[in-house]
Amino acid sequence: MKRIVDVNIPLGPIHPCFKEPVRLKCEAKGERIISAEVELGYMKKGIERIMKGRPWQEVMFLAERVCGICSVIHNMVFIEAMEQISDISVPPRAAYLRVIVNELDRMQSHLLANFSYCYTIEHETLGMYLLDLREQVMDELERLTGARVTCAYIIPGGVRCDIPRQDAEDLQASLDRIEGDLRRYTGMFENGPMIALRSRGVGILTLEAAQRAHVVGPTARGSGIAYDCRQNHPTYKKLGFVPITRPDCDNFARVMVRFDEVFQSIALIRKCLQELPKGVIRGGGVCKAGEIRYSGEAPRGELTYFIKSDEFGRIVEIQIQPPSIMNIEACCHEMIIGSDSIADVTSTFISADPCVACAER
Amino acid sequence: MNILQRIKNKVRSRSIHVAYVDVGSCNGCDIEVLACLAPRYDIEQYGIFVHNNPREADVLLVIGAYTPGWEEKLAMVWDKIPSPKAAITIGNCPISGCLFDRKGSFVDPPVKKHIPIAAEVPGCPPRPTEILQAIMSVRDSVFFDWEEEHP
Numbered sequence: 001m002k003r004i005v006d007v008n009i010p011l012g013p014i015h016p017c018f019k020e021p022v023r024l025k026c027e028a029k030g031e032r033i034i035s036a037e038v039e040l041g042y043m044k045k046g047i048e049r050i051m052k053g054r055p056w057q058e059v060m061f062l063a064e065r066v067c068g069i070c071s072v073i074h075n076m077v078f079i080e081a082m083e084q085i086s087d088i089s090v091p092p093r094a095a096y097l098r099v100i101v102n103e104l105d106r107m108q109s110h111l112l113a114n115f116s117y118c119y120t121i122e123h124e125t126l127g128m129y130l131l132d133l134r135e136q137v138m139d140e141l142e143r144l145t146g147a148r149v150t151c152a153y154i155i156p157g158g159v160r161c162d163i164p165r166q167d168a169e170d171l172q173a174s175l176d177r178i179e180g181d182l183r184r185y186t187g188m189f190e191n192g193p194m195i196a197l198r199s200r201g202v203g204i205l206t207l208e209a210a211q212r213a214h215v216v217g218p219t220a221r222g223s224g225i226a227y228d229c230r231q232n233h234p235t236y237k238k239l240g241f242v243p244i245t246r247p248d249c250d251n252f253a254r255v256m257v258r259f260d261e262v263f264q265s266i267a268l269i270r271k272c273l274q275e276l277p278k279g280v281i282r283g284g285g286v287c288k289a290g291e292i293r294y295s296g297e298a299p300r301g302e303l304t305y306f307i308k309s310d311e312f313g314r315i316v317e318i319q320i321q322p323p324s325i326m327n328i329e330a331c332c333h334e335m336i337i338g339s340d341s342i343a344d345v346t347s348t349f350i351s352a353d354p355c356v357a358c359a360e361r
Numbered sequence: 362m363n364i365l366q367r368i369k370n371k372v373r374s375r376s377i378h379v380a381y382v383d384v385g386s387c388n389g390c391d392i393e394v395l396a397c398l399a400p401r402y403d404i405e406q407y408g409i410f411v412h413n414n415p416r417e418a419d420v421l422l423v424i425g426a427y428t429p430g431w432e433e434k435l436a437m438v439w440d441k442i443p444s445p446k447a448a449i450t451i452g453n454c455p456i457s458g459c460l461f462d463r464k465g466s467f468v469d470p471p472v473k474k475h476i477p478i479a480a481e482v483p484g485c486p487p488r489p490t491e492i493l494q495a496i497m498s499v500r501d502s503v504f505f506d507w508e509e510e511h512p
Binding site: 018041046052058062066067068069071112128131134135138148356358 | 400
């Protein structure tokens with residue numbers, strides 16, 4: 001059969017809506033998108049090649065710089081994998097502090113993703129509100145760890161610094177303020193008629209398609225798949241973690257899942273601060289030889305490290321499977337197809353929160 | 362310098378359009394550039410407007426350690442910007458490659474080899490205020506005396 005393609009529309013690599021360079025090639029019939037293809041390769045640095053043969057002290061910092069937005073979880077998964085290899089136990093206070101920092105990082109990442117979505121659908125007011133809220137979360141992260149983005153807080157056998165009592169009280173107070181503001185902004189998003197027109201029923205990813213494409217993270221939970229790696233983590237199990245899902249399968253559901261997860265993170269941090277056990281924050285230990293495959297939940301989905309180390313703690317073999325690869329593929333093969341206009345392509349792409357630096361490494 | 366040129370200089374240095382291009386970084390500097398838009402730093406109060414169109418831009422922010430995917434393409438983007446123009450690098454990666462410039466990696470820093478750079482902001486990543494300060498310093502040195510140097 002002859003294929004009728006009216007126009008080929010390339011988007012990117014430099015595009016006002018994309019934070020990172022990625023090229024989307026769309027084929028349109030009239031205004032309707034009939035096929036799309038993504039072209040990566042602008043950010044390939046070869047981090048895994050640099051990591052091989054280096055001691056864990058160096059690979060720890062390299063792992064953090066796989067992705068700048070979700071740097072804490074890359075640090076956490078790498079260090080916890082090394083701990084599993086070498087049988088290093090973590091003091092309970094350090095385990096709770098790890099959860100606090102990880103959830104703060106998730107909050108700022110989700111707020112940034114929702115800012116990008118609001119900016120893409122040209123609702124700049126709400127976007128700026130969310131970006132302002134994100135700055136407050138970054139302040140908390142800076143107060144706790146000492147850096148805004150790449151903080152290297154988690155080390156084998158514990159964490160780098162303790163949380164003083166005054167800082168814990170300040171964190172409680174600012175969580176209350178953030179929650180109050182965010183409740184207002186979530187209401188604005190949920191009840192805005194213009195936002196609903198741009199978001200509801202756009203970029204449908206059905207449950208079957210989501211399972212076929214192996215999507216992870218908020219993209220999967222927006223399509224009704226109740227899977228979250230935090231369910232298997234021992235500290236989160238103690239805190240009684242339950243994943244959030246929405247059955248709507250569209251852009252609106254994905255953004256709302258992220259808003260709900262920010263509220264959930266706030267609740268988790270509060271619970272951690274309440275139950276924070278007393279004791280040391282660093283147990284110490286020596287990294288040994290072994291191999292392991294270990295997963296953790298990044299803000300964008302399941303993140304897996306495969307690590308093989310030798311007896312001196314050097315990394316012999318390492319492979320990283322970041323979440324964005326599956327989400328980007330699902331985006332261009334399932335979600336974008338059938339969009340009613342070109343304007344919906346960028347907003348659908350951003351709603352999956354693609355992280356190109358993660359995907360290409 | 363006549364009055365028309367003086368007006369041109371003044372107007373040029375008061376209204377700066379910024380485009381940013383990521384040539385292979387970890388994303389950390391990207392989000393710090395985005396944080397400049399936030400109401401706390403409010404980059405637009407200085408007449409600096411961030412959007413991503415090189416053809417309308419005056420200042421190009423280059424982020425990252427120059428991967429092979431940008432071979433020739435970065436120079437093409439630079440040529441598309443109408444003069445007067447200036448390029449600023451953000452972070453350690455464009456200066457030295459930071460920790461990506463090791464044996465086995467694909468990056469080719471510094472970016473200075475490929476396009477002319479007016480200012481460099483070190484840091485991994487730099488704070489939003491430092492990025493803002495760099496753009497402001499370029500505004501006075503490149504755009505304010507453009508008419509005298511290029512009559």
